[in-house]
Amino acid sequence: MTTSFSLAVVGGDGIGPEVTAQALAVLDVVAPAHGLSFATTDYDLGARRYHATGETLPDSVLEEIRGHDAILLGAVGDPSVPSGVLERGLLLKLRFALDHYVNLRPSKLYSGVATPLGDHVTSRGDIDFVVVREGTEGPYVGNGGAIRVGTPHELATEVSINTAFGVERVVRDAFARAQARPRKKLTLVHKNNVLVHAGHLWTRTVDAVATEFPEVSVDYLHVDAATIFLVTDPARFDVIVTDNLFGDILTDLAAAITGGIGLAASGNVNPDGTAPSMFEPVHGSAPDIAGQSKADPTAAILSGGMLLDHLGFPEAAAQITAAVEADITERSSTPRSTEEVGEAIASRVAGGVPVG
Amino acid sequence: MTTSFSLAVVGGDGIGPEVTAQALAVLDVVAPAHGLSFATTDYDLGARRYHATGETLPDSVLEEIRGHDAILLGAVGDPSVPSGVLERGLLLKLRFALDHYVNLRPSKLYSGVATPLGDHVTSRGDIDFVVVREGTEGPYVGNGGAIRVGTPHELATEVSINTAFGVERVVRDAFARAQARPRKKLTLVHKNNVLVHAGHLWTRTVDAVATEFPEVSVDYLHVDAATIFLVTDPARFDVIVTDNLFGDILTDLAAAITGGIGLAASGNVNPDGTAPSMFEPVHGSAPDIAGQSKADPTAAILSGGMLLDHLGFPEAAAQITAAVEADITERSSTPRSTEEVGEAIASRVAGGVPVG
Numbered sequence: 123m124t125t126s127f128s129l130a131v132v133g134g135d136g137i138g139p140e141v142t143a144q145a146l147a148v149l150d151v152v153a154p155a156h157g158l159s160f161a162t163t164d165y166d167l168g169a170r171r172y173h174a175t176g177e178t179l180p181d182s183v184l185e186e187i188r189g190h191d192a193i194l195l196g197a198v199g200d201p202s203v204p205s206g207v208l209e210r211g212l213l214l215k216l217r218f219a220l221d222h223y224v225n226l227r228p229s230k231l232y233s234g235v236a237t238p239l240g241d242h243v244t245s246r247g248d249i250d251f252v253v254v255r256e257g258t259e260g261p262y263v264g265n266g267g268a269i270r271v272g273t274p275h276e277l278a279t280e281v282s283i284n285t286a287f288g289v290e291r292v293v294r295d296a297f298a299r300a301q302a303r304p305r306k307k308l309t310l311v312h313k314n315n316v317l318v319h320a321g322h323l324w325t326r327t328v329d330a331v332a333t334e335f336p337e338v339s340v341d342y343l344h345v346d347a348a349t350i351f352l353v354t355d356p357a358r359f360d361v362i363v364t365d366n367l368f369g370d371i372l373t374d375l376a377a378a379i380t381g382g383i384g385l386a387a388s389g390n391v392n393p394d395g396t397a398p399s400m401f402e403p404v405h406g407s408a409p410d411i412a413g414q415s416k417a418d419p420t421a422a423i424l425s426g427g428m429l430l431d432h433l434g435f436p437e438a439a440a441q442i443t444a445a446v447e448a449d450i451t452e453r454s455s456t457p458r459s460t461e462e463v464g465e466a467i468a469s470r471v472a473g474g475v476p477v478g
Numbered sequence: 479m480t481t482s483f484s485l486a487v488v489g490g491d492g493i494g495p496e497v498t499a500q501a502l503a504v505l506d507v508v509a510p511a512h513g514l515s516f517a518t519t520d521y522d523l524g525a526r527r528y529h530a531t532g533e534t535l536p537d538s539v540l541e542e543i544r545g546h547d548a549i550l551l552g553a554v555g556d557p558s559v560p561s562g563v564l565e566r567g568l569l570l571k572l573r574f575a576l577d578h579y580v581n582l583r584p585s586k587l588y589s590g591v592a593t594p595l596g597d598h599v600t601s602r603g604d605i606d607f608v609v610v611r612e613g614t615e616g617p618y619v620g621n622g623g624a625i626r627v628g629t630p631h632e633l634a635t636e637v638s639i640n641t642a643f644g645v646e647r648v649v650r651d652a653f654a655r656a657q658a659r660p661r662k663k664l665t666l667v668h669k670n671n672v673l674v675h676a677g678h679l680w681t682r683t684v685d686a687v688a689t690e691f692p693e694v695s696v697d698y699l700h701v702d703a704a705t706i707f708l709v710t711d712p713a714r715f716d717v718i719v720t721d722n723l724f725g726d727i728l729t730d731l732a733a734a735i736t737g738g739i740g741l742a743a744s745g746n747v748n749p750d751g752t753a754p755s756m757f758e759p760v761h762g763s764a765p766d767i768a769g770q771s772k773a774d775p776t777a778a779i780l781s782g783g784m785l786l787d788h789l790g791f792p793e794a795a796a797q798i799t800a801a802v803e804a805d806i807t808e809r810s811s812t813p814r815s816t817e818e819v820g821e822a823i824a825s826r827v828a829g830g831v832p833v834g
């Protein structure tokens with residue numbers, strides 16, 4: 123018996139399509155052994171379409187995408203498009219419209235991977251944590267505006283919106299994840315000594331939900347202090363729950379200390395299943411190296427693994443993670459093309475020897 | 479001839495008074511040779527006063543403080559006071575009321591200082607940059623609120639307010655600082671692909687002011703990417719200009735990579751001189767080690783140096799920096815008390831041999 127899933131594929135801009143192609147190739151290799159198959163629909167969205175038609179994400183396309191079981195996304199953003207147009211009009215529109223309220227970003231330092239941190243830091247313990255970043259609220263809501271633009275009297279606002287409903291559901295999800303991990307530890311990161319209204323909502327919510335998870339130990343860090351610990355004692359973290367903007371910042375830093383954004387995967391998850399979840403590398407479109415087969419597809423491939431896990435195939439996901447881990451650990455310093463990395467990981471998944 | 483300056487001293491909470499005492503002692507040692515003297519007024523503000531009277535910063539006290547030439551602040555915040563009360567009611571009230579629009583935070587990795595970064599990163603070049611953090615706008619304005627607090631329908635907002643007036647003055651200050659430095663490089667950090675209204679105001683302002691400083695080279699980083707570069711290539715930075723919240727986050731990370739917040743000084747500067755500027759260590763009140771003579775007063779002492787520089791005594795300031803640098807470089811691993819560190823730096827300033 124084969125279970126077939128429909129995947130909406132949004133390669134997007136820059137290196138997005140290249141790395142997504144490798145992620146799909148690896149998915150196709152892992153699928154059969156688990157009785158899985160994928161039917162993909164490609165969506166031409168991003169800078170090219172914007173220039174051709176002025177569209178970022180037409181409603182009809184959004185509705186088509188919604189009909190799929192999951193979404194695989196490459197990267198969004200191009201210097202030829204004003205900053206924010208594609209990010210807000212395409213990437214964030216997908217996250218918000220499809221209610222991706224859990225933006226899941228695991229960070230793990232694999233052995234042998236280069237990190238900017240010194241040995242005295244990395245030897246303090248295993249770096250293996252996950253950031254549960256809220257995905258549908260906070261300063262990302264796009265609520266704000268400007269008056270008298272371009273004059274000396276310009277005033278621009280950005281409004282962070284936070285609701286008990288929105289905070290509680292992501293906090294509960296984060297507690298459940300902490301509960302399921304060996305260390306059972308949750309750290310709330312916010313800035314509740316300055317952003318008192320939103321911060322206290324987060325703090326009170328964590329305190330309340332904590333009573334349902336008595337085995338989970340909880341602490342709190344201001345976002346500024348959290349960045350310090352991420353570089354001085356990252357092993358202290360297990361599950362971090364935080365708001366949309368703080369999560370954006372912390373996960374880039376987390377990626378940096380665990381080998382770079384070339385390795386960092388993410389899932390924009392709708393845990394309620396009311397719309398498809400979306401999986402994408404944390405890195406951007408890297409227009410400077412686009413089309414040169416220089417991009418590392420590892421993060422995209424790992425995102426494919428997260429997609430499998432989300433669809434209910436943890437063993438298949440683990441196969442991808444193991445193949446990536448082996449590939450990373452045994453990487454030589456000889457540069458490989460995007461395709462070579464993809465093929466090497468694919469053949470490890472297939473049980474073969476590394477190619478290229 | 480002696481020039482006398484009046485200093486308002488706000489030791490504040492936790493380790494604040496201890497470290498401030500050492501900063502004052504060092505100022506007193508350096509002063510005479512430069513024809514300087516200080517008359518200090520102590521202000522009892524912080525948790526103790528809040529518990530005793532319910533006050534954080536009465537208007538009459540604010541007006542008294544305003545009458546001084548400069549302010550030396552220790553630290554604000556105590557676990558016995560709800561998070562935000564002292565921060566917003568005292569520290570931020572001072573910064574906003576006294577129009578400290580340039581929050582100046584230098585970061586320098588002195589030789590011999592322990593950093594979490596590996597040699598392969600620190601050997602890429604000298605880490606020596608300054609963050610010009612906007613101090614009177616952004617998400618720190620305290621504009622926001624909450625309705626239905628404590629119910630499942632709670633909604634909390636935080637509004638970031640940004641004006642052309644406020645952004646331009648800090649950007650111009652940052653350009654002038656970049657112009658005066660050997661590398662003449664300015665990096666704007668924001669998140670203009672998401673916070674498009676505020677972000678584009680910042681971007682356009684930097685572009686406009688750049689025409690007045692043709693020798694300064696300018697680049698832009700999203701805040702998430704900036705955290706990556708701070709740990710992978712911090713030597714790339716010279717002057718960073720950024721908003722209030724991003725500046726808060728980046729400067730803690732900057733402090734972490736250059737030896738920790740025990741060494742990080744800051745100035746809340748009113749460049750127009752319409753009110754006294756305020757100098758304080760970047761670290762917090764560290765209530766867990768308060769009263770135990772364990773706090774490192776170096777950051778407070780360096781903040782005293784920034785105060786001297788601001789008052790127009792760069793040589794006196796340089797004497798403090800040099801004494802601190804010598805002390806840091808020659809530190810042994812034997813722990814010293816707050817007083818011992820202060821005395822060691824003071825006697826280096828006095829030209830004597832290190833004490834303790």
Ligand SMILES: CC(C)[C@H](C(=O)O)[C@@H](O)C(=O)O
Nearest residue numbers: 199209213370404671672702
């Ligand atoms: C491209 C950008 C809008 C996005 C974000 O800020 O969320 C990216 O930085 C990320 O972390 O996925």
Ligand SMILES: CC(C)[C@H](C(=O)O)[C@@H](O)C(=O)O
Nearest residue numbers: 315316346555565569726760
């Ligand atoms: C204590 C707090 C309000 C303050 C800030 O957020 O500005 C501190 O973190 C700082 O950086 O000076």
